Amino acid sequence: MPDPHDDFTAYAHAHLPRLVTTAHLLSGATGDPREATELVRRTLVGVCARWRRIPRDDVDFYVRRSLVKEFLRGARRQRSLPDGVLKDTSARQRAVLVMLHREGLREAEVAQLLGWSAGAVGSRARRGLAVCGGDAGRLRELFAEAAQAVEAAQVGAGAVPFGVPLDAVEQRGRALRRRRRTVVAAVCALLLVPAGVLAAERIVGGGTADGSVAGVVDVARSPIRIVAPGERVAAVPGVQVWLTSDGKHWSTPQRPNQFLGLTDDSYASASKVGAESEKPAASVQPDRLNSSYFLSGLYWGLSADPARVEVTVDENKMTGTVLTLAGSPGWGVWYTRASLSLAELKSSYGDGGPTVTVYDAAGKVVARGGADW
Amino acid sequence: MRRTARSARPRVPLRLRLRRTRGRLLRRLIIAFLLLIVTLCTAAVVAYRLTGIPDPHPETVTQSTVFVDDKGSYLGRRGPVDRQEVPLSQVPRYVQDAVIAAENRTFRTDDGVSPRALARAVLASLTGGERQGGSTITQQYVKNALLSPEQSLSRKAREALIAIKLDRTRSKDEILAGYLNTVYFGRGSAGIEAAARNYFGVDTRELTVSQGAALAAIVNIPSYYEKAGSDPKVTATLRARWEWVLDAMTASGSITAKQRAGAAFPAFRFYPPGATEGQRQYMIDVAAQEAADRLGITEDQLARGGYTVRTTFDLALQDATTEAVKDLKDTGNGKGGADGKGITLHAAVVAIVPGDGAVRLLYGGSDYARQPFNDAVGGAVEAGTALDPFAKFPLGAPLTALPKTPAPTPLKLASAYATVAANGMYAAPYTVTRITRDGRQVYTAHPDTRRALEEKDAAMVNAWMSKLYGDALPAVPTAQRAPQTVFTAGAGGGITRRTVWSARLDPRLALTFALFADRPGKKNTTAPAQLPNDPPPAQSATETTAQIWRLATTGTG
Numbered sequence: 001m002p003d004p005h006d007d008f009t010a011y012a013h014a015h016l017p018r019l020v021t022t023a024h025l026l027s028g029a030t031g032d033p034r035e036a037t038e039l040v041r042r043t044l045v046g047v048c049a050r051w052r053r054i055p056r057d058d059v060d061f062y063v064r065r066s067l068v069k070e071f072l073r074g075a076r077r078q079r080s081l082p083d084g085v086l087k088d089t090s091a092r093q094r095a096v097l098v099m100l101h102r103e104g105l106r107e108a109e110v111a112q113l114l115g116w117s118a119g120a121v122g123s124r125a126r127r128g129l130a131v132c133g134g135d136a137g138r139l140r141e142l143f144a145e146a147a148q149a150v151e152a153a154q155v156g157a158g159a160v161p162f163g164v165p166l167d168a169v170e171q172r173g174r175a176l177r178r179r180r181r182t183v184v185a186a187v188c189a190l191l192l193v194p195a196g197v198l199a200a201e202r203i204v205g206g207g208t209a210d211g212s213v214a215g216v217v218d219v220a221r222s223p224i225r226i227v228a229p230g231e232r233v234a235a236v237p238g239v240q241v242w243l244t245s246d247g248k249h250w251s252t253p254q255r256p257n258q259f260l261g262l263t264d265d266s267y268a269s270a271s272k273v274g275a276e277s278e279k280p281a282a283s284v285q286p287d288r289l290n291s292s293y294f295l296s297g298l299y300w301g302l303s304a305d306p307a308r309v310e311v312t313v314d315e316n317k318m319t320g321t322v323l324t325l326a327g328s329p330g331w332g333v334w335y336t337r338a339s340l341s342l343a344e345l346k347s348s349y350g351d352g353g354p355t356v357t358v359y360d361a362a363g364k365v366v367a368r369g370g371a372d373w
Numbered sequence: 374m375r376r377t378a379r380s381a382r383p384r385v386p387l388r389l390r391l392r393r394t395r396g397r398l399l400r401r402l403i404i405a406f407l408l409l410i411v412t413l414c415t416a417a418v419v420a421y422r423l424t425g426i427p428d429p430h431p432e433t434v435t436q437s438t439v440f441v442d443d444k445g446s447y448l449g450r451r452g453p454v455d456r457q458e459v460p461l462s463q464v465p466r467y468v469q470d471a472v473i474a475a476e477n478r479t480f481r482t483d484d485g486v487s488p489r490a491l492a493r494a495v496l497a498s499l500t501g502g503e504r505q506g507g508s509t510i511t512q513q514y515v516k517n518a519l520l521s522p523e524q525s526l527s528r529k530a531r532e533a534l535i536a537i538k539l540d541r542t543r544s545k546d547e548i549l550a551g552y553l554n555t556v557y558f559g560r561g562s563a564g565i566e567a568a569a570r571n572y573f574g575v576d577t578r579e580l581t582v583s584q585g586a587a588l589a590a591i592v593n594i595p596s597y598y599e600k601a602g603s604d605p606k607v608t609a610t611l612r613a614r615w616e617w618v619l620d621a622m623t624a625s626g627s628i629t630a631k632q633r634a635g636a637a638f639p640a641f642r643f644y645p646p647g648a649t650e651g652q653r654q655y656m657i658d659v660a661a662q663e664a665a666d667r668l669g670i671t672e673d674q675l676a677r678g679g680y681t682v683r684t685t686f687d688l689a690l691q692d693a694t695t696e697a698v699k700d701l702k703d704t705g706n707g708k709g710g711a712d713g714k715g716i717t718l719h720a721a722v723v724a725i726v727p728g729d730g731a732v733r734l735l736y737g738g739s740d741y742a743r744q745p746f747n748d749a750v751g752g753a754v755e756a757g758t759a760l761d762p763f764a765k766f767p768l769g770a771p772l773t774a775l776p777k778t779p780a781p782t783p784l785k786l787a788s789a790y791a792t793v794a795a796n797g798m799y800a801a802p803y804t805v806t807r808i809t810r811d812g813r814q815v816y817t818a819h820p821d822t823r824r825a826l827e828e829k830d831a832a833m834v835n836a837w838m839s840k841l842y843g844d845a846l847p848a849v850p851t852a853q854r855a856p857q858t859v860f861t862a863g864a865g866g867g868i869t870r871r872t873v874w875s876a877r878l879d880p881r882l883a884l885t886f887a888l889f890a891d892r893p894g895k896k897n898t899t900a901p902a903q904l905p906n907d908p909p910p911a912q913s914a915t916e917t918t919a920q921i922w923r924l925a926t927t928g929t930g
Contacts, residue, residue, distance in 0.1 A: 058389055109385060112393040115400075224640035225602060226574050229446055230692040231647040242647070244689045249696075256703070257696045305640060324640065326574030361637050 008051045008173075011059060012044055012166055019043070019067060020164075021147045025098045026071045028086050029146040036150075037164050039074065043067045044164070048173025049180065064103065065113045068095050086132055093128030100125055101136060102143040222308045222334070224322040233323060235335045239287070239294055243325055248298050248333045252287045260285065262300060262331060282334075282356045282369035284311070292339035295320075299358050299367050300331035306366065308359040309334040313348045320356070417534075424534045426519070426542070433518040433555045433563070436679025438664075440657050442688040443733075443806065447570060449653045451661055451676040455571070456563040458679055460812055461550040463578045464565060468585035469549060470627035475589035475618045477510040478625065480549070485511040485540030486533050511536040514552040558591055559599030560644050572601075574642050582632055583615075583639045586622065590614040602641035612638050652695050654741035659732075659750055660684045660804045667805060667816050680815070683806045685731035693924045694722055694736050701888075701917045702739070704908060716902045720917075721749035721887045723787035723802075724925060727880060729820045730788070730800030733925065734884070753780035754887045755901070757864025759874035762834045763789065769825040772799060786874065787885035793838070794858070794878035797831030798822050835878070857922075861915050863888075870904045873911050875918040882925060886918040 023036035023043075043066045047054070054062045075091030086094055099110045107125065111118040129136060227233060232240045240251045247261035260283075280301035287294045295311055295318075305328050309320035324332030334356065348354055358367040385393070437452025461469070473480045479487055487509050494507030508516065515535045520528060539548060558568030565588065569577045572591075573584050580588070590611055591598040600607045615638060623633045664682045665675040698720045724734035737747030746752070756779060763776045772789050775781060784802060792799040801821040808816040826834070838860040857879040865871035873888040888910055894900035904910040 055392065058392070061389075061393060112385070112390060115394070115397040223602070226640050226642045227647065228574050228642070228649070229688060230649050231643070232649065233643065233647045244692060246689065257700055305637070307637070322640075326642075327579060 008048055009166060009170065011063075012048075012169070015060075015063070016040070016164060016166075017151060019063070021150045022064075022067060022098060022102065023071065024150050025102055025143055025146055026068070026091075026094055028094065029142070030086075039071055040067070041164050041169055042074075043070045044166075044169045045172045045176060046070065048170055049176035051173070061109075061113065064099075068099070068113060071095065088131045089128045093124050093131065096121055096124045097128045097132075097139065098143070101140050102147070222306065222319055222322050224305055224324065224332075226326050227323050229325065235296065235321075236289075236294055236337060236339060238289065239335075241296060241323060241333060241335060243323060243333055245325065248296075250287070250296065252289060252294065254288055258287075260298060262298070280358070280367035282309075282358050282367045284354050284356050284369065284371040286340070286345060286354065286371060289339060292341055293345050294335070294339055295354060296333060296335035297356055297369070298331065298333055299356070299369070302330040302358070302360075302366055304328055304330070304360065306332075306358045307361040307363070310357045310359065311336055311354060312357065313340060313344055313354045314351070316344070420530075421534050421538065424531065424538060426535055426538055429518045429551075429555075430521065435677045437567075438661070438675050438678055438680040438682060440660055440682045440684055442684055442686045442691075443731075444688070445683070446688045447574070448660075448684065448686065448688060449657045451657060451672075452679075453677070454563055455561045455567040456554070456679075457566040457681070458554045458564065458811060459566045459577045461546050461553070463576075463812065464550075464553060465578065465580060465585065467582050467622070467627055468565070468577070468580050468588070469553070470622055470625070471582075471585040471589035471618055472553065472592065473510070473549075474621035474625060474627065475586075475614075476513070476592060477508075478621065480510045481545055483509055483511075483540075485509060485536035485538075509536065510552050511540050511548050513556065514548055515539060517557070518551060518555040556592055557595050558588060559595030571644070571646075572641055573639065581639065582619075582628055583636045586618045586636070587611065587615050587639050587641075590618050599644060603644065649692075652691055652736065652741070654745070655737040655747045655749075656684065656686050656691065656735060656804070658745075658747060659735060659737075660686075663803065664805045664808055664816075667818075668808065679810055681809045683808070684804050685726075685733060685806055685818075686735065686804065687733045687925070690724070690734050690921075690925050691736065694734055694921050695739070697917050697920050697924070698722065698736060699739065701913055704913070716890050716892045716905065717899075718888070718890050718904070719748050719752070720889075721752060721754065721783035722885070722921065723749050723783050724882055724884045724921075725787055725791040725800075725802055727791045727795035727878070727883050728798050728800055728822065730791075730802050730822070731806070731818075731820075732784075732802050732804045733882065734921075735784075735804070748887075749783045752782060752887075752889075754783055754874075754889050755780045755864040755872045756786065756874065757872060758862035759786060759864075759872075761862065762793070762838050762860070766826060766830040766834060769799070769823070771801075772825045783885060783887040786887075787876075787883060790860075790876045790878055790885055791883035792825050793831050793834050794880060794883040795822075795831075797824055797826030797828050799825035838876075838878075859915075859919075861911055861918075863911065865903070870906070870910050871901060873904065873914040875911075875914045877918055877922045882922075884918060884922055884925065886914055886921070888914045 019040045020036055023039045027036050027039065043063070047063055047066050072091055072095060086097075089097065095114065096110060099105045099113065100107065105113070107121045108118055110116075110125075111121045114121065129139065132139060225233075227243055229244045230242055232242050235241045235250075238253045242249045247259060249257070249259050251257055280299075282297060282299035284295060284297040287296070295313075299306065299309065305324060306322060309322055311318045311320050311334075318336045318338055320334035320336050322332050322334050340354075345354070353371040355368065355370040357365055360366045432454060433456075435452065435454055436456050436458055437450045437454060439450045439457055440448040442448050477483070477487070477490070479490070487507070490509065491507035512532055515532050519535060520532060554564040554566075556565075557563050558565070558572070560568070560571040562568040562571045566577050568588055568591075569575050569580050569584070572588065573580065575584070587601070591601070593614065598607060598611050601611045602608060619628070619633055619636055622628045623630060628636075660682055661672055661675060664680065665672045668675065668680075670678070701720065702718045719738070720736065721738075722734055722736035723732065725732055735747075735749050737749035737752070738744045748754075760776050760778075760781075763772075768775060768789075772792065775785065775789055778785075788799065788802050791802075799822060803818050803821070805816070806818050807814055835858055839858045857877055859877050861873065861875040863870060863873040871889065873886075875886040875888075877884045888904065890902045890904050891899040892902040
C-alpha cells in the first residue's frame, strides 16, 4: 500500500510557487514575499493533516480554501496595510479580488470556496474594485507584476524551496492528525461507554424480570363468586340461591324460601359431623325440580376459600360453583349447574348418596360430606 | 479575451458543488435546528407559566351517598356516579403499591411525566408489542379528573404541562389519592372505594393483597376486565396480568416472596349483581329523607355529597321479613284468587326499639318498581280496634291526636305501641344512626324521648293488650326472655275483615304488622277492599308476626 502522503509531497512541491504567490497577493502584495511563506506553511500543515479526506478530483479547490481561510483567520489580527494599491481594501475584499482576478475563479466558485452567498461575493468584489481604482484590467496587471516579483525573489533561495521545509510540514501535519484523532476517539469513548453499560444493564435486568412464569396450572377450578347478603343468584332456571350471614337460602318452583342455617340446632344434630360446626365439613341438599334434581349444599369451617368443590354421584364427578360472602368467612354454598335425573340420584343412594369433596388451592381435601337423609 | 477564457471554464458539476458547499449547508441546518429548539424551549416555558391547574370538573367531584344497615352491610346508594372518596390512609399500602406497579413504576420518583415510558409506549405500538400506556399516574389523573375527555394533540401537551406543574406543587400522596379516587375501574365504579365494593363486596381498607393486585390489573382496560369471573377468557387474561402485577410488586419489595407465593387469584362478585328484593329502595327513601332533613340540605345535595349514612335497619331481618310476607301473600292470593276481583294484599311491618326509637324493620311494599309508595310510612290503614288500648288513658304529645285518628300510618301506631313497651316513654322513630363524610362524623342520632303515657297507665295498657289476645297463641320457645305482649286487632270482623293489626312487644322490641287490601278503583286510584277470608286473615297475620318476631329475636328462622 503506497503511503498516502507521497502524493501530498508531490502536490506540495509542484504547487508551492503558485501558493506562495497567492499568499503574497492576499497579504497585500507588499513587503517581503517571504512573509507569505509562513501562511503557506501553516496552510500546508493543515492540508497534510487532513490530506486523506481531501477528494482527489478537487484538490486545488480544498487547498485554495484552506489557504484563504487560514489567511482570513490571521487577517483578523493585523488590520491595515502599510502601502500599495490594495492599501484600503479589507482582507475579505482582497480575498475575493485575488480569487477572481488572479486565480480566475467565477463568482459562484468563490462563493463555494468562502462559504458565502454569491451576492456577498459580488458586492465585495465590486466594493474592493472601487477602492483600488475601479479597473479590473489594471488590477490583473498589478497581480501579474507582483507574481513575477515573487518568483524572481525566490529563485535560488537554496535547498528549501521558497523557504518552506516540506519535510517539517509533513511531520507537523501528521502530528496534528494524530492529535485530532486521539481527541475524537476520547470523546467517542466518553459518550459510548456509559451508554453501552446502561444498555447492557437493561438487557440483563430485563432478562431476569421476564424470567418468572405463572406456575400453577389449575385443573377444573371451581368458579367462585362473592355475593352480598341477600343477593339473589339464579343458579339454574327457576332456582334462586342467596346467602345471609346466617346461612343458605334457596327457592325452587316447588318449595320457595327454604333456609339452612349454619348454626341451626336441628341441622347440626342431623348432620354427620355432629354439633361441632367448626370442624371443616360439607353437606348436600338435593331438590326436586320438575323432572330432575338440583344439587346444592354448604361447606363450612375452612380457613380460606376453597379452590374446588367436587360432587360425586356414582362414578360421575361434577365441579360445583361456589358462592361465598365477602371477606373469606370460611363457609359458603355450592351448587351444580348440571341437573340430575331421578334415576341417577336413586342409583347413587345405593352407595350412600351423592357426596361432596372440597379441595384447597394445593389440591388437598379439606372437607367432605354427603346428603343428610 | 480574458473574459472569454473565464467563461470557457466549465461549470462546476452539481456533485462537486454539493460537496464543496456541504459544510455551509450543515452549518445552516444546525443553526436552524438550534433555533428551533430554543424557540420550542421558550414556548414550553411560556406555556408552562401560562398554564394554570384547572379545578376538577364537576363529574369527578360528585360523590354518591351510600346507605348501610346497622351492622355496616351495604344497603344501596343515591347519586349520579358510583364514587366515594377515601383518604389515602384507608387504602392499604400494598394496594397503592399494586396500582403503582401496574400503571407507573417510577411514580414515586418521576416528575409527573416520564419520557422513558412514553418512548417505550411508542416503541411498543410501532413494533406491535403489548399495549402500553406512556402516561404516568399524574398524567392519567390530570386527564381523568381535570380535563375534558376530548382527544387531541394540544390537549395531550396541556395534560403534560399540567402534570408537571401538579407534580411540582402537590405531594405524591395527594396525587395518588386523587387518582385512586377518580380512576375508572369498570362496573360503573369510579374510584377505589366503589370498585372494592363492586368487585369484592368489601371496603377499601379490607382489600387483600390479591384483591388489590387484581384491581390494579383491571385499571388498564376496565371495560374489558369488568367481566372478570363470568367470562373464562377475560378471567384468564386478567389472571396473567394479575400475576405480572404481583411479580412486579415482589421485585420492587412491596410484598415478600412468601406473600407472593401465598396469593390466590381472588373471587369476584357477579356483574351485573344478582337482584335483591325490592325492599331496599323503600329503606333508602326513608333514610335519605331523614338524613337530608338532619343535615339541613336537600335530598339532591345529599345524593351528590358523598355521605355514608348508617341506618338503623337490620338488613337480614328485612330480607327474612320480605320472604315471610311473600309467603303470606302467596297463600292469601292463591286461595282467595277465586273471588278476588283484582284485590291486592298489602302488608306493612315496623319494628322499633322501645325507649330509643331506632327503626329496625320497615316493610312498606313488596316491589319498589311497581309501588314506590311506602305503606308503612305513608299509608293510612284503618285502625279499628287497634286503638282500643289507648281509649281510656290520656296520651301526651305527640300522640295526643292518635286515638281520634281513624286510619293512622303503621309507623305512627307502631311508635305508640313502642311507647307502651317502654313503660310510657315515647321515642321519636328514627332511621339514621350517624352520617359520615370523608371519614369524619357529621351527624349522630340521639334518641328523642318524652313521656307520653304515665308509667302505671302504660302498665295497664300493656296488661290489657296481653289479657285480650295473649292466650291466643302458644308461647314461643324463648321463654327465658322478658315476657312479651301479643296483641291482634283490626277493623271489621268475621268474614268482613278489612284490616288486621298484629303487634308483639317486649322491652327490647316493638313489632307491628298491618295487613290490608285494596282493589283498583276509578281513574287509576285504588279503593280499600275486604281481606280474603281463606286462610283467616287475623290468624295468618298473627302467625307471620310470630315468625318475624322469632327471626328478630333469635336471628334464625
